[in-house]
Amino acid sequence: MRCARHAPPRPKELHTRWNAEIVARLVAGTTDTLASLGVAPGHIDVVDVPGAFELPFAAQQLLRAAAARGAPYAACVAIGVLIKGSTMHFEYISDAACHGLMDVGLRTGFPVILGVLTCLTEEQARERAGAGADPARSHNHGIDWAVSAVEMALLSQPTRA
Amino acid sequence: MRCARHAPPRPKELHTRWNAEIVARLVAGTTDTLASLGVAPGHIDVVDVPGAFELPFAAQQLLRAAAARGAPYAACVAIGVLIKGSTMHFEYISDAACHGLMDVGLRTGFPVILGVLTCLTEEQARERAGAGADPARSHNHGIDWAVSAVEMALLSQPTRA
Amino acid sequence: MRCARHAPPRPKELHTRWNAEIVARLVAGTTDTLASLGVAPGHIDVVDVPGAFELPFAAQQLLRAAAARGAPYAACVAIGVLIKGSTMHFEYISDAACHGLMDVGLRTGFPVILGVLTCLTEEQARERAGAGADPARSHNHGIDWAVSAVEMALLSQPTRA
Amino acid sequence: MRCARHAPPRPKELHTRWNAEIVARLVAGTTDTLASLGVAPGHIDVVDVPGAFELPFAAQQLLRAAAARGAPYAACVAIGVLIKGSTMHFEYISDAACHGLMDVGLRTGFPVILGVLTCLTEEQARERAGAGADPARSHNHGIDWAVSAVEMALLSQPTRA
Amino acid sequence: MRCARHAPPRPKELHTRWNAEIVARLVAGTTDTLASLGVAPGHIDVVDVPGAFELPFAAQQLLRAAAARGAPYAACVAIGVLIKGSTMHFEYISDAACHGLMDVGLRTGFPVILGVLTCLTEEQARERAGAGADPARSHNHGIDWAVSAVEMALLSQPTRA
Numbered sequence: 025m026r027c028a029r030h031a032p033p034r035p036k037e038l039h040t041r042w043n044a045e046i047v048a049r050l051v052a053g054t055t056d057t058l059a060s061l062g063v064a065p066g067h068i069d070v071v072d073v074p075g076a077f078e079l080p081f082a083a084q085q086l087l088r089a090a091a092a093r094g095a096p097y098a099a100c101v102a103i104g105v106l107i108k109g110s111t112m113h114f115e116y117i118s119d120a121a122c123h124g125l126m127d128v129g130l131r132t133g134f135p136v137i138l139g140v141l142t143c144l145t146e147e148q149a150r151e152r153a154g155a156g157a158d159p160a161r162s163h164n165h166g167i168d169w170a171v172s173a174v175e176m177a178l179l180s181q182p183t184r185a
Numbered sequence: 186m187r188c189a190r191h192a193p194p195r196p197k198e199l200h201t202r203w204n205a206e207i208v209a210r211l212v213a214g215t216t217d218t219l220a221s222l223g224v225a226p227g228h229i230d231v232v233d234v235p236g237a238f239e240l241p242f243a244a245q246q247l248l249r250a251a252a253a254r255g256a257p258y259a260a261c262v263a264i265g266v267l268i269k270g271s272t273m274h275f276e277y278i279s280d281a282a283c284h285g286l287m288d289v290g291l292r293t294g295f296p297v298i299l300g301v302l303t304c305l306t307e308e309q310a311r312e313r314a315g316a317g318a319d320p321a322r323s324h325n326h327g328i329d330w331a332v333s334a335v336e337m338a339l340l341s342q343p344t345r346a
Numbered sequence: 347m348r349c350a351r352h353a354p355p356r357p358k359e360l361h362t363r364w365n366a367e368i369v370a371r372l373v374a375g376t377t378d379t380l381a382s383l384g385v386a387p388g389h390i391d392v393v394d395v396p397g398a399f400e401l402p403f404a405a406q407q408l409l410r411a412a413a414a415r416g417a418p419y420a421a422c423v424a425i426g427v428l429i430k431g432s433t434m435h436f437e438y439i440s441d442a443a444c445h446g447l448m449d450v451g452l453r454t455g456f457p458v459i460l461g462v463l464t465c466l467t468e469e470q471a472r473e474r475a476g477a478g479a480d481p482a483r484s485h486n487h488g489i490d491w492a493v494s495a496v497e498m499a500l501l502s503q504p505t506r507a
Numbered sequence: 508m509r510c511a512r513h514a515p516p517r518p519k520e521l522h523t524r525w526n527a528e529i530v531a532r533l534v535a536g537t538t539d540t541l542a543s544l545g546v547a548p549g550h551i552d553v554v555d556v557p558g559a560f561e562l563p564f565a566a567q568q569l570l571r572a573a574a575a576r577g578a579p580y581a582a583c584v585a586i587g588v589l590i591k592g593s594t595m596h597f598e599y600i601s602d603a604a605c606h607g608l609m610d611v612g613l614r615t616g617f618p619v620i621l622g623v624l625t626c627l628t629e630e631q632a633r634e635r636a637g638a639g640a641d642p643a644r645s646h647n648h649g650i651d652w653a654v655s656a657v658e659m660a661l662l663s664q665p666t667r668a
Numbered sequence: 669m670r671c672a673r674h675a676p677p678r679p680k681e682l683h684t685r686w687n688a689e690i691v692a693r694l695v696a697g698t699t700d701t702l703a704s705l706g707v708a709p710g711h712i713d714v715v716d717v718p719g720a721f722e723l724p725f726a727a728q729q730l731l732r733a734a735a736a737r738g739a740p741y742a743a744c745v746a747i748g749v750l751i752k753g754s755t756m757h758f759e760y761i762s763d764a765a766c767h768g769l770m771d772v773g774l775r776t777g778f779p780v781i782l783g784v785l786t787c788l789t790e791e792q793a794r795e796r797a798g799a800g801a802d803p804a805r806s807h808n809h810g811i812d813w814a815v816s817a818v819e820m821a822l823l824s825q826p827t828r829a
Contacts, residue, residue: 073340074333077299081290081337085344108756111313112269112303116283120299122760124287126768129725130775131291138721138764142756152755172718176725179717183729234501235494238460242451242498246505272474273430273464277444281460285448292452395662396655399621403612403659407666433635434591434625438605442621446609453613556823557816560782564773564820568827594796595752595786599766603782607770614774 035063035173036090037070038082039103039139043146046105049153050139053166054101054173061174069097076104076117076140080124087134096134098177101169103139105149118142133184135176139169196224196334197251198231199243200264200300204307207266210314211300214327215262215334222335230258237265237278237301241285248295257295259338262330264300266310279303294345296337300330357385357495358412359392360404361425361461365468368427371475372461375488376423376495383496391419398426398439398462402446409456418456420499423491425461427471440464455506457498461491518546518656519573520553521565522586522622526629529588532636533622536649537584537656544657552580559587559600559623563607570617579617581660584652586622588632601625616667618659622652679707679817680734681714682726683747683783687790690749693797694783697810698745698817705818713741720748720761720784724768731778740778742821745813747783749793762786777828779820783813 035058039051051070058068073082079102090097102125108114121140129136143149150156154164196219200212212231219229234243240263251258263286269275282301290297304310311317315325357380361373373392380390395404401424412419424447430436443462451458465471472478476486518541522534534553541551556565562585573580585608591597604623612619626632633639637647679702683695695714702712717726723746734741746769752758765784773780787793794800798808 071340072336074329074336077287078296078333078337080287081296082340084291085294085341089344111305111309112279116279116301116303117299118756118760119280119763120283120287122764123284123767124291126721126724126764127291130728130768130771133729135722135725138761140760142760144755148755168718172722175716175718176722179715179726180729183733232501233497235490235497238448239457239494239498241448242457243501245452246455246502250505272466272470273440277440277462277464278460280441281444281448284445285452288452393662394658396651396658399609400618400655400659402609403618404662406613407616407663411666433627433631434601438601438623438625439621441602442605442609445606446613449613554823555819557812557819560770561779561816561820563770564779565823567774568777568824572827594788594792595762599762599784599786600782602763603766603770606767607774610774 035068035177036086036097036100037068037103038073038079038100039070040073040075040079040105042075043105043107043149046149046153046155047103049155049164050103050166053154053164054103054139054170057167057170058173061170063174076106076121079104079121079140080128083125083136084128084132087128087132098181099135099137099173101137101139101173103166103169105141106143107146107149108144135173135180137169137172137176139166141165196229196338197247197258197261198229198264199234199240199261200231201234201236201240201266203236204266204268204310207310207314207316208264210316210325211264211327214315214325215264215300215331218328218331219334222331224335237267237282240265240282240301241289244286244297245289245293248289248293259342260296260298260334262298262300262334264327264330266302267304268307268310269305296334296341298330298333298337300327302326357390357499358408358419358422359390359425360395360401360422361392362395362397362401362427364397365427365429365471368471368475368477369425371477371486372425372427372488375476375486376425376461376492379489379492380495383492385496398428398443401426401443401462402450405447405458406450406454409450409454420503421457421459421495423459423461423495425488425491427463428465429468429471430466457495457502459491459494459498461488463487518551518660519569519580519583520551520586521556521562521583522553523556523558523562525558526588526590526632529632529636529638530586532638532647533586533588533649536637536647537586537622537653540650540653541656544653546657559589559604562587562604562623563611566608566619567611567615570611570615581664582618582620582656584620584622584656586649586652588624589626590629590632591627618656618663620652620655620659622649624648679712679821680730680741680744681712681747682717682723682744683714684717684719684723684749686719687749687751687793690793690797690799691747693799693808694747694810697798697808698747698783698814701811701814702817705814720750720765723748723765723784724772727769727780728772728776731772731776742825743779743781743817745781745783745817747810747813749785750787751790751793752788779817779824781813781816781820783810785809
């Protein structure tokens, strides 16, 4: 994800603080994979936001501000964990966050990777963060999100050049 | 949330009048927490709206008018309580309000905090306003919304500067 | 809702013709309440549309045309009754109408009141039009919509001035 | 739907080819009713599209192209039949088509009539095309869509003048 | 799909890598059918994206970049396979992808064909890729998508001329 002719773009990772331990694993999985793909650690910015509803807004503001400074991000991975509770909060937040992240990508022209787990149980979330009770069923989805971010950055950069 | 170089921005709280007693607790939880975080009471505006469907429109109009006056709000907390009834009103209002509040944040560039409870029972709403029958299960979500508002105001202000 | 310094704005009521008797009661409840709140009858325009899907489009066109003529409406109450049938028509119309009315408010800057009942039975609709079998459970929601219209007109007019 | 002072606007009917026999009845019901309401047959354009997902896009492109040519359509009736199958295709297509048609009306300023049946069984669709097993339960909804198109054309034309 | 007076437009196929074998069949069905309809193989571009959430963004960026280069695509077929899992990921991705693809068509003015299967079981997906256990129930939907792409390209090109 080096882009010699531009100010060095960096992937950005945004993540929420709910279910903090699971989120931390997903963030680590994303960051480590980005590094293993050749992205210099100094080129990865990680930003906290309160919850999944704030992810689209924060992504939009940070992507636009970086572009305005002449140091655009190559991609943004929006990471969060939503787990079904007893009210309908899960459904409305999940829907608004997923639609919002789609909109932010389409409006800004920068790739936004959906790193939001929408699980019915906490165990489902742990499995998708590589920390399930059964290692055979565990896989850290942060790995996939990092690969997607690099791939989408490479695909979409020429479309803005 | 002091912003010395700009006209003093204030957080705005919008809230509905349905389920008035629960809403009042949520508003108090938000306001008290904002104050405890150092926001001067004179810098907090509280505005009534009729119901949750009106929250996104009111948020947009007030955020834009304040910015046009040169005294922008730092953030807006939209507070309401929706409880499942016998018709489908709950589902359509909840969905329209959550999508609308997301849109208003993305369109205006000001952080809008989703302070709308979407509950299946009134007891669920009371618990989330810190007034449930079982104190151990009660927590006033207004506290979290105030923290989110301050955090998102700090995160997003430089993106508009 | 008198606005001395502008061309006299009027509230507009839009309503559908499905479930005509129930709609007529809701329109009457809205109109009578607007009058009781001091809105001159000559300042209330009532317009028919075929069904709920047409409400957002009609609201947008009439609000914009009135503004372009220099005689803006202060608010628009969109009234309709949707009742669950055997196909999925109810669900898709309800969703599109509620989202559309939200969008029209946000796009035009004029308050649009959601006067659409989304009921599972006709009796539920009658109760919400003040004509249920059990008077104790009956309440004409048009009364609330009129109050909301006046309140939102007062709240939002300075934001456009 | 004669509009003497403008280039003669025509209603446009768009329809899909899935469930072709039922669609043909709905198109005939719409066209015949438009004629009975005084729209000259030469003023009705009928256009095929592959499926319901294509209706909003085709409506937008044709409405805009006609307006750009100085021969705007007075309205567009988008006709299709969706029937629940074993996958979730029905739900996602129905939702995207209904939202898309709403958006096209709001964006173009031309009335778009939702002539899309969203049925759980084929018999439900036949009944709504006037061809159910029980004639007493059968009614061709194309008749209503034609009436809606004429009504919305009359209502909305002055808003664009 | 030859368009003599313009730079030769090409149909674009975008596809995801999840459920790779089924996707490969759908891509082959689409490509072969485009060829059988007279589209020169050199005029068909096939692009990989990580998953269905990335389809709308990639479609928008590639359609716009091609138009900016003076070599617009005639249409884009977005191909992917989503299968219901144990979390709610399927529902939120399906919804965001279908709405996003609709939006991209409406915003760019280029036809986007929904080639996304939203299935409850893998066997349902295999059947729709022409590889079900029961050949009589198997049909490669790529064939239909190719036909739709050609038809929509022909329908929509004059609307942009």
